Amino acid sequence: MLAAATIAIVRVRNLFAVAVLFGIYSFLMAGVLIALDAVDVAMTEASVGAGVSTVLMLGTLYLTKTEESKPLHSAMLPLFVAGVTGAALIWGVSALPPFGEANTALQVMGPDYMDRSVKETGIPNVVTAVLGSYRGYDTLGETTVIFTAGIAVFLLLRKSSGRKRREND
């Protein structure tokens, strides 16, 4: 956890190592997620964050440039925005129930998927059951998002068969 955080700071410096650091960061995140009992999420984060994103970033860097130039304008406004956001979050988060409690609103009032899943769907991995059935429609939306992204990347990057699509005034 701490390591992930410190790496996040290191990353605020520049260069193409950022992409690799991002991969490391994702792996650490996956580790944390396992500690939090979210094995499915951890597996996805490891393959997507550390795998796919990193490869995509490296690919993009190969196609573009690997050096970042120094930002010209002052960092006051971004710092201010980030600071306000952070303050608001801390303010809200500190009033949330403490970590690991069992009798929070989320645990008590939330749906009892654990009890009903095997009975109703016959699937012991409740994450799969919720994903596939109870909230299957979200998953359909998610698949649509992938589909959208796939076609969008196509639209942008596929070489035109005929004339070149270069504009200019």
Add this chain to the structure above:
Amino acid sequence: MLQHLPVLQVMVPLFGALVAALSRRPGPSWLVMTAASWIALAISVTLMHQVLTGGVISYHIGGWDPSLGIEYRVDVFSALILVLVSGIAAVSAPFAHRSVASEIPEDRIAWFYTMYLLALTGLLGIAITGDAFNAFVFLEVSSLSSYALIALGRDRRALVAAYQYLILGTIGATFYVIGVGFLYVTTGTLNLGLIGERLAAVESTRPVLTALAFITVGISLKLALFPLHVWLPNAYAYAPSTATVFLAATATKVAIYLFVRYLFTVFGDRFVFAELPIQQVLIVLSVAAIFGAGAVAIFQSDVKRMFAYSSVAQIGYITLGIAIATQTGLTGGIVHVINHGLIKGALFMALGAVALQVRHCHIEELAGLGQKMPLTMSALVVAGLGLIGVPGTVGFISKWYLIVASFEVGWWWLAVLIVASSLLTVVYVGRVVEAVWFREPSEVARGAREAPLSMLIPMWLLAGATVFFGIDANLTAGIAAKAAAALLGSPG
């Protein structure tokens, strides 16, 4: 089959998108797009009818109870937005045929229509869902497809515009998810109705306020509320004409829908407006939007960009109506959602027809086009009058409601400001009208010809609607009033 209409509303465009992607040829994909959007319109009109006669429709996807699964929920307000979105999509379909053929390379047209239908799917999905997280998923479907649509503009600046929109849009969506996370942790549910009920018990604890702040800011980014509007002008100005017509008339409107839904149904207007300074902040920002963006619009030389800034200003009127939060004010805001959709649809269609002839929408190049394209330019003038709010057009109806609402709550200065702001609109619409009708044709304009019928008919359909609903506002304003009453009456 009738009871499945809510889900079919979203599934029809989705299937359309899939078929369009599989067909991969311009002609069939256009047919699919047209068919899907007209069927979607028919479904939304039927839904509206069902809601008006039979009350709120609730549809449980997967057959699960809303506390377990995802619920689709159609009330008057969401039905109104559904009709607007699918209506604009359906009317733009014939328009798209020629416009897209001239602006998009042929091997990408099928995918363009796929994206267009996906954007439609996403927007309809947001307006119909009763689930906070599902709204996020469909928000992303519509956003990702809009980024792609915008990036297809002919100018290379379209790419940068799409990139900026992607960054800000994603920040907005992530803020929204953070807010939903807080709500979920405090209430244990994702169903909007249930969150609303359970919040009554835990009101004004800090996580709820944080959730309110993040959801408000996140959606404000999407609806281009004044200081958060920076992505909008470039995105609209450089996108392909058809994409501009569709997105300008619908995308921000759906974000407004979500905004109103959260303020009134989830958090409850009593909580939001009685205990927090949101009203004051919203009014200040709205007035700033109306005057700031209106003033910037005057100095634009690219007409598409000018009307994009005008959109930011017009959104100010809508949020103003929401901020007044009385029956009349909210009715004004909601009716302006519809009216502005119609006006901007007609305006950008006229500009799309121009783009077919002269390629760029620079005001110098538009000079004298009135002689060459009289029908297109007349539609532009009619819609422009609506934008100003001349009596007999829809713009007047919206402003009338807003002015009456400000008098009702005793803010006469607000009424004065609304009237004064119309002068700004007069100036920039006047600039365009002057150039188009009273100047010698520019070099490019001389070669221009009248737009084809496939463009003129949709354009005049929308322009005609701005006049029709301006004279007889019973239908739009009546439904808007019902929606407003339902929102205000809903238990906090």
Add this chain to the structure above:
Amino acid sequence: MIDVFSELASHYNQYITVFLMVAGLYIVIARGNMVKKLVGLSLFQTSVYLLYISPAKIVGGTAPIVDPRFAVYSNPLPHVLILTAIVVGIATLALGLALVVRINEAYGSIEEDEIFERDQDH
């Protein structure tokens, strides 16, 4: 290990989450390099995962896979939501990077300042 942490400070997890979020957001707003901005954006999105997953955990509980040997599980619903969020995140990232590639081809740069300058010229 997590147990120790949770005894040390009950909101430790959440504060780290906030820190990651703010760091990500800062990179997005402050940096001019388009790839760097996207990395920041991913970081920002990734940090949200923890916001959802942390409250789902119950100390002494286990992963939400039904097994007669365990009685306490962490809540599965946030896991599902975050799976969806991860997918949305990677989709956005892919599209953003594709845009960056195209921008680089059109402008020969991926620095926002340079690009704005080049557009001023003509």
Add this chain to the structure above:
Amino acid sequence: MRLDVILRVTTKLILPFMLLFAVYVQFHGDYGPGGGFQAGTIAAAGFILYGLIFGLPAMMRFVPAAIVEALIPLGVLIFAGVGVYSMLNGGNFLDYSHLEHDPVHGQEWGVFLVELGVFITVSSTMIAIFYAFAGRGRGE
């Protein structure tokens, strides 16, 4: 070039196992962590590895771009099709209980088919994105 031989042989050896692992993750998703999305990513990674070692043209012969393009919508089509099918069988959209006589059985089938749809779309999209990026030469 000399290293190539080792790489080629290893890749050829590894590829079937990667795909097998993907299939395992896909079908074991009901009992352990995993599912369509993770399996799709792993399978796509296997193919992309093949493409990296043997070059893009060889990969395109192995997995033609046209097929990949058609598979992307197909996965979503399967998913949404299951939804419509359950609707035709008298349930609500995506109500798998109506797919079979026994609701629990229907649920199992439904989740299985849906995960298959996810798998197809995810793996083919990943490969398609790889094609799109790799097919583009260095800019300028």
